Amino acid sequence: MGSDTICYIKSDLKNKFSYFKFEKDTVFQRNKADKNNNLVFILHGEMEVIYGDLYPRLISGGNMILLTPLSRCVCKAVSTVELIILGFGTLNHSCDKYIFQNLTPFFSLIKYEFRELEIRESLDRFLQLMQNYEQNQVPMADLASRKIQELFIILHAYYTSDELAMLFYPLLGKNMEFKKLVVDYYLHVKSAGEFAELCGYSQGVFQKKFKDVFGETVYQWMQRQKAEYIKHRLMTSEVNLKELADELNFASSVHLNKFCKIWFGMTPSEVRQTFILKKNLR
Incomplete structure (x- = not known):
């Protein structure tokens, strides 16, 4: 696409x-x-x-x-x-x-x-x-x-x-109001501290409640959301890697490259190419 x-x-x-x-x-x-x-x-x-x-x-x-x-x-x-x-x-x-x-x-x-x-x-x-x-x-x-x-x-x-x-x-699940808060604000924050403040919690209480509801720390969840977003963008658009790095506030495309290697075991270009190859084989 x-x-x-x-x-x-x-x-x-x-x-x-x-x-x-x-x-x-x-x-x-x-x-x-x-x-x-x-x-x-x-x-x-x-x-x-x-x-x-x-x-x-x-x-x-x-x-x-x-x-x-x-x-x-x-x-x-x-x-x-x-x-x-x-x-x-x-x-x-x-x-x-x-x-x-x-x-x-x-x-x-x-x-x-x-x-x-x-x-x-x-x-x-x-x-x-x-x-x-x-x-x-x-x-x-x-x-x-x-x-x-x-x-x-x-x-x-x-x-x-x-x-x-x-x-x-x-x-479904419990604490749907808390989940809605998270969904409403997660695109507008860069740190767990910002997240807690925007949702109206002290950082300690927010971290504990978040772990109870989502099963992972705020930092882990935010990093995973970022990884899923990157992979989806690479799969569904022709976005330039520098533009994608800027969009997600990476210092440079080199940092985006390192992030993808950690999460996917490959570079952004390799993620995109792998998707294209698998799609063509289907």
């Missing part, structure tokens, strides 16, 4: 259904600053998806995926693609919360794997109605919260707990 992308999910789409249509060969992705979660329903067409450092996979119409603020995902329309996207933050309705609370016990029982989930008949009828509303510009301000509630009732009724737990895995 080239470096030109269209940011298709805007940060103001919270608690709202939106319809999108992308022509063949269009490359699109989330807005980097978007703090919402996005439930993406592929209505028609086929798209190639690179999620994190996974190799491209084709996802066709009749499926849905979840993207969060931590998701690194770039999509390319293999044919004309039509999507309905729900942008949502914290779920406020008691029914929505109840469904997520019921899924929480599955958090420690399953190993997360990013994959699509089939859109079943009852959900498809609901999405057709939402598409009709969007295309005919039906005012949705008063309806949106009720439609979101209806969506989660449909999901609860027609999907198993195992299926929903895998789909919503990134949103």
Whole structure:
């Protein structure tokens, strides 16, 4: 995928259904600053998806995926693609919360794997109605919260707990408010001290709580996020290595080179070339 992308999910789409249509060969992705979660329903067409450092996979119409603020995902329309996207933050309705609370016990029982989930008949009828509303510009301000509630009732009724737990895995577990704080601020900090201050904690308390929730230190987590971001950028764009080093505040491309050798055992150029070779062999 080239470096030109269209940011298709805007940060103001919270608690709202939106319809999108992308022509063949269009490359699109989330807005980097978007703090919402996005439930993406592929209505028609086929798209190639690179999620994190996974190799491209084709996802066709009749499926849905979840993207969060931590998701690194770039999509390319293999044919004309039509999507309905729900942008949502914290779920406020008691029914929505109840469904997520019921899924929480599955958090420690399953190993997360990013994959699509089939859109079943009852959900498809609901999405057709939402598409009709969007295309005919039906005012949705008063309806949106009720439609979101209806969506989660449909999901609860027609999907198993195992299926929903895998789909919503990134949103499950304890201390979701703390996780949301971390997601909201991690792009704006350069150190654990800055992170703690921005989140309103003393550094000691923040470090302990962070380790309890994420299973690693703040520094380890931030370094891993940086490594995943670098690999994703190398896989999905033609970004110049000096530009990438500047973007991530490395002193020089030499320092970026050393960082990649530590994390991946190879240089940035080798990471990119390895991805290209493996993609061509698929």
